[in-house]
Amino acid sequence: MESFLSRIGFSLFLLCTFALYDLSLSFSPIDNYLINCGASLDSVVDNRRFVSDSSDSPDSHLSSARTSSLCAGTLLPGLPQIYHTARVFNAPSKYVFNVKDPGMHTVRLHFHRFSSSRLNLGNSQFHVLVNELVALTNFSGGNLVGTPKVMEYLLWVSSEKLEITFVPAEKSNFAFVNAIEVISAPKDLILETAQLVNGDEIEEFEGLNKQAFEVAYRVTVGGVKVTPFNDSLWRTWMPDDAYLKSNEGSKKVYFGGRIKYQDDVGASREVGPDNVYDSARLIQSKNASIPNVNLTWEFPVMEDYKYLVRMHFCDVASISLGLLFFNVYVNGHLAYKDLDLSASTNYVLASPFYVDFVVDADHSGIVSVSVGPSSKSMAYTVDAILNGVEIMKMNNSALSLDGKLPAEMLLKCWPRRSVGILLPLIALLCLLLSFSAIMHRRKNKSDTVPWSKLPMDVHEISPKQAKVQLSNIVT
Numbered sequence: 001m002e003s004f005l006s007r008i009g010f011s012l013f014l015l016c017t018f019a020l021y022d023l024s025l026s027f028s029p030i031d032n033y034l035i036n037c038g039a040s041l042d043s044v045v046d047n048r049r050f051v052s053d054s055s056d057s058p059d060s061h062l063s064s065a066r067t068s069s070l071c072a073g074t075l076l077p078g079l080p081q082i083y084h085t086a087r088v089f090n091a092p093s094k095y096v097f098n099v100k101d102p103g104m105h106t107v108r109l110h111f112h113r114f115s116s117s118r119l120n121l122g123n124s125q126f127h128v129l130v131n132e133l134v135a136l137t138n139f140s141g142g143n144l145v146g147t148p149k150v151m152e153y154l155l156w157v158s159s160e161k162l163e164i165t166f167v168p169a170e171k172s173n174f175a176f177v178n179a180i181e182v183i184s185a186p187k188d189l190i191l192e193t194a195q196l197v198n199g200d201e202i203e204e205f206e207g208l209n210k211q212a213f214e215v216a217y218r219v220t221v222g223g224v225k226v227t228p229f230n231d232s233l234w235r236t237w238m239p240d241d242a243y244l245k246s247n248e249g250s251k252k253v254y255f256g257g258r259i260k261y262q263d264d265v266g267a268s269r270e271v272g273p274d275n276v277y278d279s280a281r282l283i284q285s286k287n288a289s290i291p292n293v294n295l296t297w298e299f300p301v302m303e304d305y306k307y308l309v310r311m312h313f314c315d316v317a318s319i320s321l322g323l324l325f326f327n328v329y330v331n332g333h334l335a336y337k338d339l340d341l342s343a344s345t346n347y348v349l350a351s352p353f354y355v356d357f358v359v360d361a362d363h364s365g366i367v368s369v370s371v372g373p374s375s376k377s378m379a380y381t382v383d384a385i386l387n388g389v390e391i392m393k394m395n396n397s398a399l400s401l402d403g404k405l406p407a408e409m410l411l412k413c414w415p416r417r418s419v420g421i422l423l424p425l426i427a428l429l430c431l432l433l434s435f436s437a438i439m440h441r442r443k444n445k446s447d448t449v450p451w452s453k454l455p456m457d458v459h460e461i462s463p464k465q466a467k468v469q470l471s472n473i474v475t
Contacts, residue, residue: 027232027270030101031184035061037087037177038069045080046229050179053087053095064093070121070176072114082179083112083148086121089175092414094165101184104209105157106233107164110179111141112148119174126175129165129407130155133212134400137410138169141176148178150236153401154190154392155212167414185233186270194308194356197330205358213308213392214401217299219243221312221386222252223279231273237388240281240297245368249293250281255316260351266344267312267352276388277314277352283326283373283384284317290383294329294372299391301361305401309357311369312388315341316350318381325376326384330357331368338374341385352387358394367391 036043036050043050051059054069070086099105107130113121121141128136133155142149162182166175190213196205219240220226226237244250255278261269267277283291301307309330318324321342328336335357345351361367373383398406 027186029184031097031099031105031182033059033061033097033180033182035059035095035180036082036085037179038071038085039082040069043081045082046227046234048234050082061095061097062087062093063096064089064091066091067093070116070119072112073116075114079112079148082110083114086112086114086176086178088119088121089126089166089168090173092165092167092411093175094163095180097162097164097182099157099160099162099184102158103156103187104154104185104190105162106181106183106185107135107153107155107162108179108181108183109135109151109153109164109177110148110181111151111176112178113141114146121176123172124174124176125169125172127167127169127410128175129163129167129410130212131157131159131163132399132407133395134398134402134405134407134410135214137400137403137405138171139402140172152215152235153213154185154215156210165411167410170413181234183233186268188268189233189270191356194358195335197333197335197357197359200333202335208308208356208358211308212395212399212401215390216301216307216393217243217389217391219297219389220276220279221297221388222281223254223275226273226275230275232269235273237273237276240389243297243299243389244281245296245298247281247295249283249291250295251284252279252281253317254279255314255350257316257350259314259316260348262346262348262351265346265351267354271354272312272352272388276312277350278316280314280316280385280387282317282382282386283371284382285373285377285379288379290373290377290379292373294370295384295386296329296368296370297389298366298368299389300365301367301391302393303361303363303365305361305396306394307359307361307367308390308392308394309359309367309369310354310390310392311357311386312352312354312390313339313341313344313385314350314352314387315345315382315385316387317385318349321347321349323378323381324383324385325374325378327372327374328355329368329370329372330359331362331366332370338376340376 034050035053037053039052040054053060053062068088070088072084125140168175190209192209194205194208196203218237220237221240228234259274259277325338344353371384371386377383398404
């Protein structure tokens, strides 16, 4: 009995040790601003405290006066507290954050279009600027009423401040936001180079980490939804089922062992969490023939933008090293031939690896990724695997992620709207002043030529009498 209790105690000690070890390795951002907009109190979501932006709060970061707070009437059950309130802006307004750690930052904007007795947030339309970057134009808080929308951005910040500006559009008189996150990102999250897929040619793309990105899709392949609570960077990964073109010839796999992250090799835990790398879809030959099939995922995108396509791999299915070889395709073009995960991870199984590609979105409005057997694939082994996919829109030449107008032009549109209201008021004032001047002039004229009453006792005379009187006056 004593031996049994000792074993239990030792097991608990090991569990606590591993838990503390994982905690010590968790990412702790230097810049970590979480704002509960429009609320008078702080709110905790996934063990993270979102602080109030009220004027009484020392951590408000709100630098504009023409704003108001709004509380929701009725909400869908289960929504986090940050979606119960909103900050409403009736003029261009901004939040200002001090940047202690220059470099790549994550910005998340939370929107929930609720209605209250005072205002329906679904009637909003506005632009959002992050420093000089145009993040959103003519935005209304998302497509679905009652469903929160989270817009996530990655951008390089070299200045001492990061400003998020909300500008009401011409068709609306207000903007809003429910919550804001500004977090300094790990240095290895976006590297300097990627592979540019230009048709059948693969070129080097330089300066990737200086671009701005909007996260369009973040997908875990073969697994369940990964929530911010289970991600060291508080990201959400959605299941891949909605984007898989066909699951014919594919197989889901789940790995119950430990994902082996390596320093300076492959992916870190911040690049992708364990819950993404421990599940996958794969192609596997069950006999002497190699399947003649590819697994393809399709993602609707906006054309005329470049996209960063990040594909996550982790061999959690092979029984031995050196057995897995496969091809990777982006938009139908061969982007990586004979990928050997064993060689890419210094010959360690269950070790994560990722590849970044940059691709132009064509007129089809689709970015597709595929994996399939290569000429080096072997029978009775795994012939292709994919664990996760991220699709990120890259800024255009106008430094915009939504449209062709730069931030300066969008800000200039606001005064025009004010002038449009002011001109009729000025014209009306001029008319009133003119009318007052005319009346004053008439009054002065009446003072210099007094009015006298016509005599009432004048006798009527005939035309003949009048003619006689007139002749007498002439003579």
